[in-house]
Amino acid sequence: MSETLSLDERRPDADASAYALTARGLTKQFGGFHAVKNVDLSIRRGSIHALIGPNGAGKTTCFNLLTKTLTPTAGTITFEGRDITGMRAADVARLGLVRSFQISATFPHLTALENVRVALQSAYGKAFHFWRSLSAVEPLNARAEELLDRVGLAQSRNLTAAELSYGKKRALEIATTLALDPQIMLLDEPTAGMGHEDIEPITELIREAAKGRTVLIVEHNLSVVSTLCDRITVLQHGQLLTEGSYAEVSSNPDVITAYMGGVDDD
Numbered sequence: 471m472s473e474t475l476s477l478d479e480r481r482p483d484a485d486a487s488a489y490a491l492t493a494r495g496l497t498k499q500f501g502g503f504h505a506v507k508n509v510d511l512s513i514r515r516g517s518i519h520a521l522i523g524p525n526g527a528g529k530t531t532c533f534n535l536l537t538k539t540l541t542p543t544a545g546t547i548t549f550e551g552r553d554i555t556g557m558r559a560a561d562v563a564r565l566g567l568v569r570s571f572q573i574s575a576t577f578p579h580l581t582a583l584e585n586v587r588v589a590l591q592s593a594y595g596k597a598f599h600f601w602r603s604l605s606a607v608e609p610l611n612a613r614a615e616e617l618l619d620r621v622g623l624a625q626s627r628n629l630t631a632a633e634l635s636y637g638k639k640r641a642l643e644i645a646t647t648l649a650l651d652p653q654i655m656l657l658d659e660p661t662a663g664m665g666h667e668d669i670e671p672i673t674e675l676i677r678e679a680a681k682g683r684t685v686l687i688v689e690h691n692l693s694v695v696s697t698l699c700d701r702i703t704v705l706q707h708g709q710l711l712t713e714g715s716y717a718e719v720s721s722n723p724d725v726i727t728a729y730m731g732g733v734d735d736d
């Protein structure tokens with residue numbers, strides 16, 4: 471019965487306008503080696519989509535291609551219907567495709583509040599450049615406070631980024647990314663290096679930050695992926711292995727074999 475089909479069970483190309491970001495035939499060669507080979511991806515608007523795979527599967531390379539940090543050897547990338555294959559990272563960021571933990575890198579000696587304000591200044595452009603007088607940037611303070619509150623850093627707003635715990639630094643990076651009000655936010659291993667106590671809050675934070683936007687996440691922690699993500703693409707040896715819900719991909723024998731191979735390789 472068609473009404474029992476979830477959106478994700480429809481043919482991927484049945485409704486191209488439902489996708490915020492798509493890649494077709496995405497390929498990256500380093501010398502003669504294919505780090506990513508002929509990958510097709512469709513990231514549904516409003517979804518939280520994960521890119522997973524064993525070590526060396528090509529996740530980071532794929533992520534770098536999508537965020538325009540690397541230039542593809544072949545293939546096309548489309549963001550909201552626009553071909554962004556040849557565009558620079560800064561230009562796609564202005565269009566609303568923002569990579570967190572890179573563009574939004576925090577300044578260690580500025581306070582949490584100042585960090586978010588700098589991000590807001592860059593988002594609002596010349597009118598709020600940081601060499602303007604304090605009174606000129608005052609209107610941004612309220613918005614910065616609001617963003618800090620949203621990521622649970624209201625109490626820490628006057629601490630420098632360097633003084634924040636690892637988990638709070640990541641929360642600050644999410645706040646600075648949200649300052650740019652991205653349509654699609656790409657997160658590179660947001661829980662990497664985190665202790666157990668920080669993982670749940672940051673997962674909640676990403677869920678909250680994802681409201682009203684699209685998120686693509688490269689994540690090693692499969693428990694985070696299972697609780698957070700609507701759709702999962704699995705890469706292996708630079709190629710697309712499978713795609714589906716967490717239940718689908720985690721019960722796929724090829725995925726299990728790929729991950730077991732990964733464990734053996736370590």
Ligand SMILES: Nc1ncnc2c1ncn2[C@@H]1O[C@H](COP(=O)(O)OP(=O)(O)OP(=O)(O)O)[C@@H](O)[C@H]1O
Nearest residue numbers: 500503504505523524525526527528529530531532
């Ligand atoms: N700049 C480069 N030059 C040559 N080979 C590269 C380069 N970057 C990545 N590779 C190779 O491409 C393959 C995919 O690497 P990539 O980092 O994209 O995988 P990954 O899935 O992110 O791995 P991990 O989970 O270990 O971070 C690996 O074999 C890697 O050694």
